[in-house]
Amino acid sequence: MEQERRFDEERILNMKTNQYSGFHKLTMEQRAAEVAEFSGLTEEEIGRLTNPGALTNEVADHVIENVIGTYQLPVGVAMNFLINGKEYVIPMVLEEASVVAAASNAAKMARAAGGFTTSYTGNIMIAQVQCIGVANPYFARQNILHHKEEILAIANEKDPVLVKLTGGAKDLEVRIVDSQIGPMVVTHLLVDTGDAMGANAVNTMAEAVAPTIEQLTGGTVKLRILSNLADHRLARATATFTKEAIGGEDVVDGVVAAYAFAAADPYRAATSNKGIMNGIDPVVVATGNDWRGMEAGVHSYCSRGDHYTSLTRWEKDADGNLTGSIELPTPVGLVGGATKIHPAAQACVKILGVKTAAELAQVIAAVGLAQNFAAMRALATDGIQKGHMKLHARNLATVAGATPEQLDAVVAKMVADKKVSVDYAKEILAGMQ
Numbered sequence: 001m002e003q004e005r006r007f008d009e010e011r012i013l014n015m016k017t018n019q020y021s022g023f024h025k026l027t028m029e030q031r032a033a034e035v036a037e038f039s040g041l042t043e044e045e046i047g048r049l050t051n052p053g054a055l056t057n058e059v060a061d062h063v064i065e066n067v068i069g070t071y072q073l074p075v076g077v078a079m080n081f082l083i084n085g086k087e088y089v090i091p092m093v094l095e096e097a098s099v100v101a102a103a104s105n106a107a108k109m110a111r112a113a114g115g116f117t118t119s120y121t122g123n124i125m126i127a128q129v130q131c132i133g134v135a136n137p138y139f140a141r142q143n144i145l146h147h148k149e150e151i152l153a154i155a156n157e158k159d160p161v162l163v164k165l166t167g168g169a170k171d172l173e174v175r176i177v178d179s180q181i182g183p184m185v186v187t188h189l190l191v192d193t194g195d196a197m198g199a200n201a202v203n204t205m206a207e208a209v210a211p212t213i214e215q216l217t218g219g220t221v222k223l224r225i226l227s228n229l230a231d232h233r234l235a236r237a238t239a240t241f242t243k244e245a246i247g248g249e250d251v252v253d254g255v256v257a258a259y260a261f262a263a264a265d266p267y268r269a270a271t272s273n274k275g276i277m278n279g280i281d282p283v284v285v286a287t288g289n290d291w292r293g294m295e296a297g298v299h300s301y302c303s304r305g306d307h308y309t310s311l312t313r314w315e316k317d318a319d320g321n322l323t324g325s326i327e328l329p330t331p332v333g334l335v336g337g338a339t340k341i342h343p344a345a346q347a348c349v350k351i352l353g354v355k356t357a358a359e360l361a362q363v364i365a366a367v368g369l370a371q372n373f374a375a376m377r378a379l380a381t382d383g384i385q386k387g388h389m390k391l392h393a394r395n396l397a398t399v400a401g402a403t404p405e406q407l408d409a410v411v412a413k414m415v416a417d418k419k420v421s422v423d424y425a426k427e428i429l430a431g432m433q
């Protein structure tokens with residue numbers, strides 16, 4: 001009895017600090033119960049994730065067009081994240097084995113030096129107004145800037161609620177873009193969209209200022225649309241991984257060398273960044289945000305220099321520890337869009353415990369950095385297949401019909417014999433009967 005109570009206290013303490021050793025060994029129901037407790041979810045709220053059909057056909061029918069049903073993906077939780085001194089359980093929606101485990105493992109290693117530190121440049125989205133056929137583009141550019149206050153006022157008339165909340169459209173940038181049809185005068189409206197991703201707000205503003213831009217330039221306005229290269233809405237994260245926590249100085253050097261490859265070679269950068277998006281997209285999806293917008297922002301941000309490169313940087317500090325940093329556009333929000341419509345997304349936001357778009361963006365940056373570290377460490381040491389194969393073997397053994405009691409033995413044999421397939425799992429199972 002006494003022992004049971006002690007275990008329970010330890011369990012609760014562990015969950016409060018989010019360092020839960022053996023979490024993956026619990027049953028799905030037990031995990032869900034622990035997460036509900038950590039995040040203060042009601043039975044109804046956790047039920048939106050544990051029971052199928054949270055997004056009803058009626059609601060789905062209003063989300064997109066020509067709806068014929070809904071589509072489910074697993075929701076996992078990444079553990080051990082300590083970001084700016086706060087404990088996070090990170091919901092991740094995706095289909096790829098080993099990603100959630102890798103993120104949790106990386107976050108655990110980061111704790112030795114205090115976890116992740118993040119910052120954010122603000123909720124500023126860009127709306128572009130393209131103006132063509134301008135005879136004197138440099139003169140026109142200055143003319144737009146002379147009338148900045150007037151243009152911002154026209155934009156802000158469209159959204160008094162946003163203006164009250166955030167100030168709305170706050171600044172202008174005007175660029176001359178050379179193109180095959182001649183120079184274009186491209187005006188950027190910089191809009192503080194608050195806790196919304198803000199696509200509708202900024203697109204409406206861009207359309208509203210178009211006639212004034214035409215008058216000021218003598219040209220013709222064409223496109224009026226936001227840019228996903230949201231480089232005024234940047235999230236940053238850093239972490240130090242001590243050499244002791246990650247397996248020694250050789251591992252530090254291995255990760256730095258792996259990073260040097262990604263920094264120099266676009267073929268490697270594409271894969272390294274894909275690994276970063278393995279962490280980021282599942283959080284973006286879980287919270288009901290637009291993962292295509294996020295992807296577009298990240299990859300364009302990595303292409304600003306003379307070649308496509310790594311989103312992260314990895315260096316060795318003066319003490320021989322590994323330090324990582326990431327900076328990325330984060331066009332995401334917490335109000336509007338699917339975040340408010342999808343009941344499961346709302347439950348995921350509650351698990352994450354983020355209260356603002358700024359906080360969500362910074363968590364996303366930290367998860368991206370963690371995911372990249374996990375992949376780089378695996379690649380620089382054992383190779384990626386060892387961990388992958390074990391998890392892949394678990395999936396295949398389940399498909400082959402292994403019961404929970406048979407699973408570990410079937411996986412162990414498949415991995416030991418280096419034969420990971422459904423057919424071989426069936427053969428092992430037949431032998432066990």
Ligand code: MEV
Pocket residue numbers: 096271272273274275276278375376379384
């Ligand atoms: C696999 O989904 C992701 C990795 O290829 C990332 C990387 O190579 O850095 C392992």
